[in-house]
Amino acid sequence: GAVVSQHPSRVICKSGTSVKIECRSLDFQATTMFWYRQFPKQSLMLMATSNEGSKATYEQGVEKDKFLINHASLTLSTLTVTSAHPEDSSFYICSARDRGYMNTEAFFGQGTRLTVV
Amino acid sequence: DAKTTQPPSMDCAEGRAANLPCNHSTISGNEYVYWYRQIHSQGPQYIIHGLKNNETNEMASLIITEDRKSSTLILPHATLRDTAVYYCIVRTRIPSNSNSGYALNFGKGTSLLVTP
Numbered sequence: 001g002a003v004v005s006q007h008p009s010r011v012i013c014k015s016g017t018s019v020k021i022e023c024r025s026l027d028f029q030a031t032t033m034f035w036y037r038q039f040p041k042q043s044l045m046l047m048a049t050s051n052e053g054s055k056a057t058y059e060q061g062v063e064k065d066k067f068l069i070n071h072a073s074l075t076l077s078t079l080t081v082t083s084a085h086p087e088d089s090s091f092y093i094c095s096a097r098d099r100g101y102m103n104t105e106a107f108f109g110q111g112t113r114l115t116v117v
Numbered sequence: 118d119a120k121t122t123q124p125p126s127m128d129c130a131e132g133r134a135a136n137l138p139c140n141h142s143t144i145s146g147n148e149y150v151y152w153y154r155q156i157h158s159q160g161p162q163y164i165i166h167g168l169k170n171n172e173t174n175e176m177a178s179l180i181i182t183e184d185r186k187s188s189t190l191i192l193p194h195a196t197l198r199d200t201a202v203y204y205c206i207v208r209t210r211i212p213s214n215s216n217s218g219y220a221l222n223f224g225k226g227t228s229l230l231v232t233p
Contacts, residue, residue, distance in 0.1 A: 006160070034220045043204075044161070044223040093160050095221070105151070106221055108160035 003027060004096050006109030013084055013116055020080045021112045023094030029074035030096035038091040050077040084116040118222060119144040119207040126228040135192040137227050139205030142186040147210040150181060152190045154201040195231045202226040
């Protein structure tokens with residue numbers, strides 16, 4: 001089946017630095033990818049929708065200048081957490097849909113555990 | 118998208134069927150019912166989805182009531198590896214001329230514990 005690969009799976013960074021997370025659709029093209037954040041014992045919260053070749057759409061309360069999203073190709077979207085702080089520590093998950101099968105399932109990456117120290 | 122209501126937790130004995138209910142009383146005619154699960158510290162995994170008819174695949178069965186206001190996910194023979202949080206999500210059918218939007222919005226789900 002279709003696979004979405006996220007990299008890295010875990011990252012520890014120092015406060016004030018930036019971290020880039022990659023999300024790739026391995027065997028399909030995705031015009032739209034989604035970025036979620038999940039804090040411990042909570043559900044997934046949608047952060048932003050990443051559209052290939054255009055600006056991302058951010059959910060209310062998510063700072064676009066802090067969470068930079070680039071969707072430069074039909075198989076790759078990146079999320080950069082800039083000037084990370086300990087409160088940004090979370091589980092970040094991306095999702096993508098096959099552009100040819102919009103009403104079938106969305107596929108999720110394995111997630112990236114970010115720890116800011 | 119319609120709101121869903123699920124019990125916060127359920128237990129099931131290994132080998133028995135796990136029946137996970139979901140209420141979506143405000144669902145409209147063009148909204149699908151999706152089920153995903155999330156095993157601890159992993160990304161969500163697709164299980165099944167349906168519009169009106171009951172569906173079955175190698176993982177589970179989805180039973181949707183005739184009025185579509187509720188559904189049940191059935192894991193026919195639960196194993197310890199089925200312990201996870203199960204999410205029932207309702208999402209509008211994406212128009213054929215649309216290439217963006219329509220994210221899945223996750224509620225709190227049901228935490229299923231399968232016991233030996």
